Amino acid sequence: MDQSYVKHTVENGVANITFYNPSHNALPGKLLSKLESEIKACGENDSVNVIVLQSGGDRTFCAGASFNELIVINDETEGLKFFSGFAKVINAMRACPKFIICKVQGKAVGGGVGIAAASDYCLATTFAAVKLSELSIGIGPFVIEPAVSRKIGVSAMSEMTINAESFFSAQWALEKGLFAKVVQTKTELDIEAKDLAEKLSTYNPEAVKAMKAVMWQNTEHWDQLLLERAKISGKLVLSDFTKSILSKYKV
Template identity: 65%
Template sequence: MQPYVTLTLNGHIGVIEFFHPEHNAMPSDNLKKLQNTIVEAGKNDAIRVIVLKSGGNRTFCAGASFKELVAIDSAKSGQQFFAGFAHVINAMRKCPKLIIGRVQGKAVGGGVGLAAATDYCLATKFAAIKLSELSIGIGPFVIEPAVSRKMGQTAMSQMTINAEAFYSAEFAKDKGLYADVFDGVEALDEAVKTLAKKLASYNPEALKEMKAVFWKDTAHWDDLLIERAKISGKLVLSEFTKETLKRFR
């Protein structure tokens, strides 16, 4: 199957789905499509609430595209690469509609950032999380503000330092990333559907104002996340990272 990003309307619910055959990794073009689709959904008056999900029943999102990562050859292209998730996270926080995350499977790196940038996130017990960036010589700099804001600095540092370990869905729930965890996809989808329908029946102006309150004091993220992308863009060119990436190829 080919990568895609789609927006489907179901009454006043807008469902955004992304997919990539490589464990729902996100290459730059898919990230750009996802950013634009979130902006589009935010401007659509028929949509009152958004559901963000990925295709398939396994991995939610494996993070940034590894093929693009190994091909980076300059600080500029490195910054542009890592800015992909920065633009998506900023689009999510600035979107005037509440975003429900539907996480059916594992989330790694930028995938954890996507989950953290939703306003309310539901998952299955298979949705373990991992921040593996430090193990290859970079770090989760771009997604850190979103993850720390949702899970706290202690959990963020714990996952970052123990970079090769997956943390369970229950851990993610205990730390505030997931609002609830379900035994399987069927129960997850029913819970997402029920919540989305309830929210879509509420006063849209109240939802919009509440969203603004949830994301207060984050206006500086437009600049902050791009500065973080610069850091990763430089580190990916280091001899350590280049040698480490060769072992994965």
């Protein structure tokens, strides 16, 4: 696989949405926009009862947003647009009336952790270590923080944020509540997700919709909140501190 994509299939009430980018599944703005659209489309599709969200490949689940796009941001407008990508994906997941199962087969960094946290049920393998690296380059996980804190609490989110250069194990993520279950292999992960999705697809869609609304109550303000957080990151990325760090990565 050498071509980026976001695609979905629907079978027996289960929509499988898959995203892929050769660069460790880091997501440029175009793919984030496509992912948002696919989630919304599946949420509005009456033939879909449950969504399984996954990335292609066997290694990294998602390395966050595209670093190549990050290092060329020149003004606050570009910064807001860049950091709004994950904000819109998380809000699409939050507002979707269908349960979203997330399959994390490998490492998740930054926005990848945000996607895992924004899912309704997250399954992972033992290789799914997680990291919030944003502070190490002079910004912070502002956009994804509400989703991460909602799932694992402010204390665990803070631990990850402060230890920005450290990976936390899949077992740690399981104990904190980010993952619902951890298995040994990707094959086991596929089986677990398939079995759960098929079971959920037989449930009353109206009951699922109502239950999801209850599970996500008091988050209606996130549409505005996450954009405000994107503005913070969009401004910080232009700071002399961050520009100095990012300049080391320019080719």
